[in-house]
Amino acid sequence: xxxxxxxxxxxxxxxxxxxxxxxxxxxxxxxxxxxxxxxxxxxxxxxxxxxxxxxxxxxxxxxxxxxxxxxxxxxxxxxxxxxxxxxxxxxxxxxxxxxxxxxxxxxxxxxxxxxxxxxxxxxxxxxxxxxxxxxxxxxxxxxxxxxxxxxxxxxxxxxxxxxxxxxxxxxxxxxxxxxxxxxxxxxxxxxxxxxxxxxxxxxxxxxxxxxxxxxxxxxxxxxxxxxxxxxxxxxxxxxxxxxxxxxxxxxxxxxxxxxxxxxxxxxxxxxxxxxxxxxxxxxxxxxxxxxxxxxxxxxxxxxxxxxxxxxxxxxxxxxxxxxxxxxxxxxxxxxxxxxxxxxxxxxxxxxxxxxxxxxxxxxxxxx
Numbered sequence: 001x002x003x004x005x006x007x008x009x010x011x012x013x014x015x016x017x018x019x020x021x022x023x024x025x026x027x028x029x030x031x032x033x034x035x036x037x038x039x040x041x042x043x044x045x046x047x048x049x050x051x052x053x054x055x056x057x058x059x060x061x062x063x064x065x066x067x068x069x070x071x072x073x074x075x076x077x078x079x080x081x082x083x084x085x086x087x088x089x090x091x092x093x094x095x096x097x098x099x100x101x102x103x104x105x106x107x108x109x110x111x112x113x114x115x116x117x118x119x120x121x122x123x124x125x126x127x128x129x130x131x132x133x134x135x136x137x138x139x140x141x142x143x144x145x146x147x148x149x150x151x152x153x154x155x156x157x158x159x160x161x162x163x164x165x166x167x168x169x170x171x172x173x174x175x176x177x178x179x180x181x182x183x184x185x186x187x188x189x190x191x192x193x194x195x196x197x198x199x200x201x202x203x204x205x206x207x208x209x210x211x212x213x214x215x216x217x218x219x220x221x222x223x224x225x226x227x228x229x230x231x232x233x234x235x236x237x238x239x240x241x242x243x244x245x246x247x248x249x250x251x252x253x254x255x256x257x258x259x260x261x262x263x264x265x266x267x268x269x270x271x272x273x274x275x276x277x278x279x280x281x282x283x284x285x286x287x288x289x290x291x292x293x294x295x296x297x298x299x300x301x302x303x304x305x306x307x308x309x310x311x312x313x314x315x316x317x318x319x320x321x322x323x324x325x326x327x328x329x330x331x332x333x334x335x336x337x338x339x340x341x342x343x344x345x346x347x348x349x350x351x352x353x354x355x356x357x358x359x360x361x362x363x364x365x366x367x
Contacts, residue, residue, distance in 0.1 A: 023068050037061040046251075046280025047071060051200055051321065052078030053181065055250050055279050072202075072321045079322060082181075090177075092235045092244050096228060096254050096277070097154065103229035103281075106155045108258060112226075114152035119229060120281070155226040156256045156273065165258065165271040187313050194296055194312060198289045199278055201319035207284060209309040210291035217307035218295040222274065225258040229281055253282050257290035261301065272301065 024031070038045055038061040048060040052075045060078060067073035103119025106112050118124075130137075159165040169191070178193040180200070185193070198206065213220040232252050235244035257274035274294030276286030295309035308314050318324065 023066070032065065034058055034061040034065065037064055043281060044069075044071060046278075046282050047203060047285070048074045048078055049280055050278040050282055050285065051075045051202065052082065053200055054078050054082045072325050076322050076325065089236065091247065092237060094232045094234060094250075094252070096232055096252065097152075099228055099230040099232050099252070099254075100249070101152060101228055101230040104152060104226065105224070106226045107224040108155055108226075109158075112155055112158075121283075154256060156258065159225075159258070159271060163270070166261075166273060168273065185316060187316075189312055189316060191293075191297070194316065195275065195277075195289075195293060197316045197319060198276070198292055201289075202321035202324070203282070203285045203288065205319050205321070205324075206288035206292055209295070209315065210288035212307065213291050213295045213309045218291075218309040219298065219303055219307070220274070220291055220294050221260045222291060222294070223258045224287065225256040226254075227256075227283055227287070228252075228254045229283070251280050253278055253280065253286050255283070255286035255290045257287070257294060259294050272297070 038057045041061075041064065044064060045057055045060045048063055048071060049055050049057070052060065052063070054060070056078075059081065060074070063074035063077040063081075064071070066077060101114075101117060103121065104114070104117045106116065110116075156165055156168070160167065178190065178196065180193060180196045185197070189197075209218075212218060214222065230251070231249040233249050234247045236247050237244045253276075255274075255276040257276075259272045259274055261270055261272040272294060274290035274292075274297075276289030276293065278286050278289070292309055292315060295307065296312050296315060298305050298310040303310075305311060
């Protein structure tokens with residue numbers, strides 16, 4: 001990671017004061033509160049929590065405020081804070097099948113057990129600016145109902161009963177799950193590390209790769225099997241009592257992509273899976289994640305690796321926005337010595353080129 005070098009102390013201190021002044025803005029405008037950011041800019045908060053790898057709405061809101069709305073800077077702040085926290089252990093795997101669903105849709109079947117639940121979404125809105133929002137508009141309260149009582153089996157499980165989709169992989173309980181926050185990235189990477197990387201990856205980068213795979217650069221022909229949004233209980237195994245105790249609930253978005261697969265010498269034709277899971281409400285992120293996850297399974301499924309989205313080293317080495325920001329923005333730092341060296345070498349080469357051009361060729365001189 002590239003970090004800033006120290007310059008003149010007084011200049012840096014004044015730059016910090018100027019930054020704080022610019023961040024506050026016009027003093028006649030009321031200061032935005034963390035509660036306002038959390039409640040009214042919730043999708044931005046969800047992105048910062050997901051790519052910052054820390055589920056804490058208040059801290060994510062503080063990071064957004066401190067970063068003046070720069071999401072990548074806010075994600076950097078959250079990750080830096082996260083690195084200071086002690087780790088007491090790992091929670092039990094969450095069961096999204098028991099999610100308290102607020103939104104659940106499928107593009108593969110119209111009628112699914114438990115029904116389609118539209119929930120809060122931009123999908124059916126007109127992309128027109130709403131001037132009422134500039135006037136302190138108070139929206140009408142939505143209709144309320146009890147939580148759905150019907151069971152909501154996953155759509156992929158319905159396909160699985162008929163053998164039309166590959167079996168969902170089961171993790172070996174005796175094999176430890178990798179942890180990108182503690183171990184350096186290495187290749188080849190198993191799917192657990194790939195999914196961790198994609199969950200923390202920059203949303204725009206994943207979106208571009210997922211889009212490229214749909215356009216033919218990655219052999220995916222996807223259907224959104226199911227997208228779920230809701231609350232899931234998190235449990236922690238307490239050794240003192242010998243069983244898992246609930247710690248609370250978190251909001252998650254999950255996507256199961258269904259992809260075509262023609263089969264291979266050992267596998268018959270069937271649908272294959274792409275998977276995405278992230279904090280908060282972030283459908284575009286988990287859909288992109290599921291598309292890229294499926295592309296990265298090319299070698300596993302015996303497919304030829306031709307596209308960027310299928311190359312795990314390319315994807316995983318370039319997906320992290322904090323790393324990318326550090327490497328790109330370090331170009332703003334002083335490189336005076338390096339540049340003078342390059343400048344001297346270039347002048348020497350140009351001088352040699354000019355001398356060679358002005359002198360007659362050796363053969364002519366011999367004549």
